[in-house]
Amino acid sequence: MRFSYSQPYFIPYPGLFLRARACDAFVLLDEVQFPRGFTWLRRNRLKGKDGVLWLTVPIRRKGIGFSPISRVKIYYGEDWIRKHLLSVKHSYMHSPYFDHLYPALENIYGKRPSRLLDLNLLLLHLLRESFGLEDNFLLQSEIKAGGKGENLLLSVAEKLGADEVLLPPGAKAHLNLEKLRKEGLKTSFFPYRPAVYPQLWGEFIKDLSSLDILFNLGPMALTHLLKFQPSKESPAGGGRD
Numbered sequence: 001m002r003f004s005y006s007q008p009y010f011i012p013y014p015g016l017f018l019r020a021r022a023c024d025a026f027v028l029l030d031e032v033q034f035p036r037g038f039t040w041l042r043r044n045r046l047k048g049k050d051g052v053l054w055l056t057v058p059i060r061r062k063g064i065g066f067s068p069i070s071r072v073k074i075y076y077g078e079d080w081i082r083k084h085l086l087s088v089k090h091s092y093m094h095s096p097y098f099d100h101l102y103p104a105l106e107n108i109y110g111k112r113p114s115r116l117l118d119l120n121l122l123l124l125h126l127l128r129e130s131f132g133l134e135d136n137f138l139l140q141s142e143i144k145a146g147g148k149g150e151n152l153l154l155s156v157a158e159k160l161g162a163d164e165v166l167l168p169p170g171a172k173a174h175l176n177l178e179k180l181r182k183e184g185l186k187t188s189f190f191p192y193r194p195a196v197y198p199q200l201w202g203e204f205i206k207d208l209s210s211l212d213i214l215f216n217l218g219p220m221a222l223t224h225l226l227k228f229q230p231s232k233e234s235p236a237g238g239g240r241d
Contacts, residue, residue: 001025002022002163002164002165003156004023004026004167004190005027005029005156006027006029009040009044010119010123012040012124012127012210013210014194014221014225015192015207017128018225019166019190019192022166026136027138027139027140027156027160028139029152030117030140031069031070032068033068033069034068034071041072041116042058046087046091048090051201051205052205055209057074057080057119058075058077060073060074069116074112074115074119088102089102095216096216097216098215101130108123108126124137127210130210130218130221131214143160150175150180154180154183154185163186165188167188167190169189194206197213
């Protein structure tokens with residue numbers, strides 16, 4: 001059994017979903033510490049008429065300390081939902097699949113979940129369904145895996161009965177891959193290549209939120225993405241940073 005993993009990012013780029021597609025299980029690390037500074041957990045990029053457009057979800061900072069991701073609360077003291085939806089509408093209202101995707105996105109924002117995790121999970125599942133992928137997402141808290149670094153991956157493997165982990169880009173910079181191998185966990189990288197596809201607003205920009213390709217290509221998005229991917233995974237020790 002093969003698994004991969006990621007923090008539960010906010011409207012993530014297509015590479016995450018292609019990696020999930022290549023696995024039996026994809027574990028969302030909701031019990032690791034919420035990062036300080038920049039994080040994709042609460043912001044991501046779209047494309048507007050002036051180029052890159054950032055959407056950021058405000059969070060409650062008071063008492064956050066060393067809290068796990070699962071305990072981070074959203075701050076609703078400002079009208080950021082309206083701003084997000086207006087930004088999406090102004091950027092994509094003329095895209096081919098705007099009417100197909102926007103109402104579902106608007107519905108999710110309207111739920112006003114208290115936790116950042118809950119918002120991100122709703123959006124992750126919307127994107128997954130829009131790509132036409134099976135639901136193989138699991139929460140770290142559900143399988144009760146613990147530890148840090150290599151020990152966390154070994155714990156996940158034990159809980160799932162897995163013998164292989166498909167590593168995300170850049171993992172070699174902060175993991176001891178030899179330790180994983182010695183413990184009997186096979187390792188490899190999924191060599192994601194950004195797909196060039198029709199976008200609104202001029203010159204192509206890669207690795208935007210998956211919303212961009214789904215607004216522009218709709219149900220054809222996955223088929224188009226797969227045309228750009230290598231046929232085999234690369235051995236661990238490589239990968240795109």
